[in-house]
Amino acid sequence: MVNITINGKVVRATEGEMLLDVIRREGINIPTLCQHDALEPAGNCRLCMVEITRTEWDGWKKYVTSCLYPVEEGLIVSTHTSELHEIRKTILDLLLANSPHSDVLQKMAEEYGLHKTSYEPNLEGDNCIMCYACTRICEVLGKSAISPVMRGHEKVIAPPFGEEPPDCIGCLACAHICPTNVITWTDENLTRTIWKKKFELIACEKCGKATISRDFAEYLIEKRGLPKEYFNTCDDCKRVELAQKMGALVDKAKEVAL
Amino acid sequence: MRIDSIDKLAAWRDECRKRLDSQKKKVLVCLGPGCLAGGSDKILEEFHEILSKKKITDVTLEAVKKTGCHGFCAQGPLVIIEPEGIFYTKVKKAHVKEIIETTLEKGELVEKLLYKERNGDGTDHAIVDYHDIPFYKYQKRISLRNVGQIDPDRITDYIAAGGYSALAKTLSSMTPQEVIDQITKSGLRGRGGGGFPTGRKWATCAKIESDIRYVLCNGDEGDPGAFMDRCIMEGDPHSILEGMIICAYAVGSREGYIYVREEYPLAVINLQNAIDSAREHGFLGENIMGTDLCYDIKIARGGGAFVCGESSALMKSVAGEVGEPRAKYVRSVVKGLHDKPTVLNNVETFATIPVIINEGADWFASIGTEKSTGTKAFSLAGKVKNTGLVEVPMGVTLRKIIFDIGGGALKDRKFKAVQTGGPSGGCLPEDKLDLPVDFDTLTKAGSMMGSGGMIVMDDRTCMVAVARYFLGVLVKESCGKCVPCREGLYQLHKLCTKITKGKATEDDLNLMENLSRVISVASLCGLGQSGPNPFVSTLRYFRDEYMAHIRDKKCPAGVCRELITFNINDQCTGCLACIAACPVEAITGEKKKLHVINQDLCTKCGSCYEVCNFDAVDIK
Structure with a gap:
C-alpha cells in the first residue's frame, strides 16, 4: 500500500493501481468518455486529466491522464484546478464542434458553462468521438472485427475495407458500449443488420420471439462452454419455464408436508 | 571472409587500405537523393561505359564509384576527383567525356564545371578543392564522416575508413559498463530531436531485469525538408550497424530492428546489403568477431505515417499493430517493444557512437557546448543559396549556418525567418540569428532542435501562411487517437486559414492562443504537445503580421491571395x-x-x- 494526497487529503492506495480508480473511490467526480470498467484504459478523451506533483519536485507539476497513471508513494494530486477546468472545457468544446447534435456531449458541456461550441460546428458530424470503446470491446471478445481507419481528423471506425466485417458476430457489444450512441443496428423479424452485415437471429422455440444472433450463440457456446440447447429458448420463456419448475417443486413439497 | 577473431580485422583492414591506396585517382560520383534526381546514376554509367573501352593509366574501373550524399545538393550532380579533391558541379552526362579526357588523361581542369564563389564586387572566382569552399570549410563531420566518401555497398570501403574498429575495441578491452560510462561521459544526447542523454537511456535499460532486451534504430525521418538520416542510411549504413552492435553489447541485447520509413526505398536496399554483408563477415549474428556477443538486426518498414517516428508508435508498428502512441508514464526503455526493455536511438546517434568509442568521451565532450556536446547534422533547405546537408559543432550560431555555410537567402533577398525542428518546430526571426544552436537554447527561444531540418524563409514569405502550412501537415499526420491533437489542431488550422482569408477577428486569435495552450498540455504524445508550435512561435515573433491580416485585411508579404x-x-x-x-x-x-x-x-x-x-x- 502507498500513501498519496488527493486534493489535500491523504489516501491509501495499492501501488500500481490507476489513479482514476483511487480518485473515484474517494467519491470525487471526474468526467470521462473513453473509460469503461470492462476495458483497459486508453487515454483517448483526455477528460480525466489531473495535476500531479511531488514534494521533491520543488513546485514543478505536470498534467497526466489519471486513467493511465499508476499511483506511487508520495504523489500529490489535484483534480479540480482552474487550469483543469479549462482543459476539460476545451476538450468538450472541441468534441461538441465535431458532434454538435450529441445530447451526451451537450449535457457534459453544459456542466462547464458551455451552451454551444466556440468553433464552427460540423453540422454533419456523426457524434463519434473516437474513444475506441467499440474497437476495444471487440478486441476483448477476441474478434477485432472493426478498427480505427485512416489518420487524424479523417479517422473513422470501420470494418476492413469498409465491407461487411467477416469477423463480426452481431453481438452488439460495440453499440451498447458506445458512450455517444453512434453505432446503430436494426432487428427486423429474424434478421439483424449491423455494420452492413446481416445476421440470422435465433427464434425462441416456445414463443417465436427473436433472441441473439446465431453467430453470437455459437461463439458463446464455444467460448463459455454453455450447453448447445441453451439458446433454443428466449430469456422470458426460460424464466417462465424456471418458474413453472419451481412451482412444481413447491407443490410437491407442500404435498409431502401434508 | 569471416572475421572470427579481433586480430583478423586489423589484417583485413590493411588489405582493404592497400587496395584503395593502389588506386592513384578516384572518381566519386554522388548518388545522394539530390544528385540522383539530377541524373547522377547516368553519369556513373557513362564513366564506366567510356572507361571500359578506354584504358587510362592511374584510373581503374573500380576507382570510379558511387557514394552517398556529399552534402552540397544545390550544386549537384557532383563529381569529385581524389586525391586532389577536384569538385565538379552541376555535371551532366554529356560532360563525362570531357572530364575523362581533360582531367583524368591530361591532369587539367574543366573550368566551367568548377564551383564559383561570389566576390564582394559581384564577380566570382573558381575554387578547385572542395575543402576550400565555405560550404565545407566551416563544417565538422562526425556522424557524416564517411557519407559521400565511401561506396555504401562495399564493406571494404568502410573497413578501410576504420570501420568496425570501435566494435573491436569495445569487445576486446571494454566491459558493458565501461561502454555506458564512456557514452554518458561524452554527453551525447539523442539526435532524433528529444535530446535525451543517450548514456542514461542505455544505463536504465541495462539495469532492468529481463530475459530479452531490444536495441532499435529510428530511421522514420518524417520532417518536411529533413534528410540527414536518409543520407546516413543510404551513404554509410555500416556506421549505424556498428553503433547498434556496440549498444547491444552494452545493454545486453540479442535482437534489434531498424525502422525505416516507407518513402526511403534506397535506404532499405543499402541497409539490407550492409546487414547481409556484416553478417557474412561476422559482425552480426552468432559469436560476433569470435566473441560471445550475439546480436542480429532486421529492417522494419514503416507504412508512411509521420507519427511512427514517435517511440511508442514506432514500437507498435514494429510489432505489427496500428502505429499509435501510448501514454509513456512507464517509459519504453522499461517497457518497449513487446513490453520488453528497449533502447531506441536515432540513426545519427548510432552513427556517432563508433567515433566516441574510438576517440574517447573527453574528445567528444570538448566539441560543442557544455550541455549539448559534439556535432549535429542539419539539412539546409528553403530560400537559401546553398541547400544541402551540413554538420557543425553544437553551439555555432544560426547565422553561421545560414549565411557562412548556406550563403544567405536566395537571390540576395532579405532573410526573414528560419524554421527549425520540423513541422512542430518554430520559426525564429533575424534577431535570433546569433543564438547558439543547441538543444536548450532553441527550446527556450520557442523553437526546437528537432531532428535537424532547417528551412530558411525570405521576405516574400508570409508567416501566417507558413504557420497554416505546417499546421496542415500536422493535421494530416496526427494519428487521431486523442482529442486535443485530432480536433484541436484541426480547429487551429481552420482558424489560421480564416486569418489568411482576412476573415478572422481578434477574438479568434485569443481563442487560438487558449486552444494552443490546452493542446500542448493535454495531448497524448509529442506530436500533439508540440503541434501548436508553428502558430505559437510565429505569433510570438511576428504578431504584427497577424494583426495586419486581422485588422487591416492585408498580407504584408504579399502571399495570401484573398488579401492582395x-x-x-x-x-x-x-x-x-x-x-x-x-x-x-x-x-x-x-x-x-x-x-x-x-x-x-x-x-x-x-x-x-x-x-x-x-x-x-x-x-x-
Whole structure:
C-alpha cells in the first residue's frame, strides 16, 4: 500500500493501481468518455486529466491522464484546478464542434458553462468521438472485427475495407458500449443488420420471439462452454419455464408436508 | 571472409587500405537523393561505359564509384576527383567525356564545371578543392564522416575508413559498463530531436531485469525538408550497424530492428546489403568477431505515417499493430517493444557512437557546448543559396549556418525567418540569428532542435501562411487517437486559414492562443504537445503580421491571395514578359507601352511578379 494526497487529503492506495480508480473511490467526480470498467484504459478523451506533483519536485507539476497513471508513494494530486477546468472545457468544446447534435456531449458541456461550441460546428458530424470503446470491446471478445481507419481528423471506425466485417458476430457489444450512441443496428423479424452485415437471429422455440444472433450463440457456446440447447429458448420463456419448475417443486413439497 | 577473431580485422583492414591506396585517382560520383534526381546514376554509367573501352593509366574501373550524399545538393550532380579533391558541379552526362579526357588523361581542369564563389564586387572566382569552399570549410563531420566518401555497398570501403574498429575495441578491452560510462561521459544526447542523454537511456535499460532486451534504430525521418538520416542510411549504413552492435553489447541485447520509413526505398536496399554483408563477415549474428556477443538486426518498414517516428508508435508498428502512441508514464526503455526493455536511438546517434568509442568521451565532450556536446547534422533547405546537408559543432550560431555555410537567402533577398525542428518546430526571426544552436537554447527561444531540418524563409514569405502550412501537415499526420491533437489542431488550422482569408477577428486569435495552450498540455504524445508550435512561435515573433491580416485585411508579404492585388506601375518598359507568363491572360498591353492587369481575371499567382525584371509589378 502507498500513501498519496488527493486534493489535500491523504489516501491509501495499492501501488500500481490507476489513479482514476483511487480518485473515484474517494467519491470525487471526474468526467470521462473513453473509460469503461470492462476495458483497459486508453487515454483517448483526455477528460480525466489531473495535476500531479511531488514534494521533491520543488513546485514543478505536470498534467497526466489519471486513467493511465499508476499511483506511487508520495504523489500529490489535484483534480479540480482552474487550469483543469479549462482543459476539460476545451476538450468538450472541441468534441461538441465535431458532434454538435450529441445530447451526451451537450449535457457534459453544459456542466462547464458551455451552451454551444466556440468553433464552427460540423453540422454533419456523426457524434463519434473516437474513444475506441467499440474497437476495444471487440478486441476483448477476441474478434477485432472493426478498427480505427485512416489518420487524424479523417479517422473513422470501420470494418476492413469498409465491407461487411467477416469477423463480426452481431453481438452488439460495440453499440451498447458506445458512450455517444453512434453505432446503430436494426432487428427486423429474424434478421439483424449491423455494420452492413446481416445476421440470422435465433427464434425462441416456445414463443417465436427473436433472441441473439446465431453467430453470437455459437461463439458463446464455444467460448463459455454453455450447453448447445441453451439458446433454443428466449430469456422470458426460460424464466417462465424456471418458474413453472419451481412451482412444481413447491407443490410437491407442500404435498409431502401434508 | 569471416572475421572470427579481433586480430583478423586489423589484417583485413590493411588489405582493404592497400587496395584503395593502389588506386592513384578516384572518381566519386554522388548518388545522394539530390544528385540522383539530377541524373547522377547516368553519369556513373557513362564513366564506366567510356572507361571500359578506354584504358587510362592511374584510373581503374573500380576507382570510379558511387557514394552517398556529399552534402552540397544545390550544386549537384557532383563529381569529385581524389586525391586532389577536384569538385565538379552541376555535371551532366554529356560532360563525362570531357572530364575523362581533360582531367583524368591530361591532369587539367574543366573550368566551367568548377564551383564559383561570389566576390564582394559581384564577380566570382573558381575554387578547385572542395575543402576550400565555405560550404565545407566551416563544417565538422562526425556522424557524416564517411557519407559521400565511401561506396555504401562495399564493406571494404568502410573497413578501410576504420570501420568496425570501435566494435573491436569495445569487445576486446571494454566491459558493458565501461561502454555506458564512456557514452554518458561524452554527453551525447539523442539526435532524433528529444535530446535525451543517450548514456542514461542505455544505463536504465541495462539495469532492468529481463530475459530479452531490444536495441532499435529510428530511421522514420518524417520532417518536411529533413534528410540527414536518409543520407546516413543510404551513404554509410555500416556506421549505424556498428553503433547498434556496440549498444547491444552494452545493454545486453540479442535482437534489434531498424525502422525505416516507407518513402526511403534506397535506404532499405543499402541497409539490407550492409546487414547481409556484416553478417557474412561476422559482425552480426552468432559469436560476433569470435566473441560471445550475439546480436542480429532486421529492417522494419514503416507504412508512411509521420507519427511512427514517435517511440511508442514506432514500437507498435514494429510489432505489427496500428502505429499509435501510448501514454509513456512507464517509459519504453522499461517497457518497449513487446513490453520488453528497449533502447531506441536515432540513426545519427548510432552513427556517432563508433567515433566516441574510438576517440574517447573527453574528445567528444570538448566539441560543442557544455550541455549539448559534439556535432549535429542539419539539412539546409528553403530560400537559401546553398541547400544541402551540413554538420557543425553544437553551439555555432544560426547565422553561421545560414549565411557562412548556406550563403544567405536566395537571390540576395532579405532573410526573414528560419524554421527549425520540423513541422512542430518554430520559426525564429533575424534577431535570433546569433543564438547558439543547441538543444536548450532553441527550446527556450520557442523553437526546437528537432531532428535537424532547417528551412530558411525570405521576405516574400508570409508567416501566417507558413504557420497554416505546417499546421496542415500536422493535421494530416496526427494519428487521431486523442482529442486535443485530432480536433484541436484541426480547429487551429481552420482558424489560421480564416486569418489568411482576412476573415478572422481578434477574438479568434485569443481563442487560438487558449486552444494552443490546452493542446500542448493535454495531448497524448509529442506530436500533439508540440503541434501548436508553428502558430505559437510565429505569433510570438511576428504578431504584427497577424494583426495586419486581422485588422487591416492585408498580407504584408504579399502571399495570401484573398488579401492582395497585383498592379503594374510606371516602371513598366512594355517588354511583354508578364503577358507571356500570365496563365490566365489577365494582362493586356502592347510592346513598349504600359501593361495593365485585369483584376477580374487575375488569380494572383505571382507569375508576373516573378518574371518582371524592372520591379514594375506591385503587390499590395
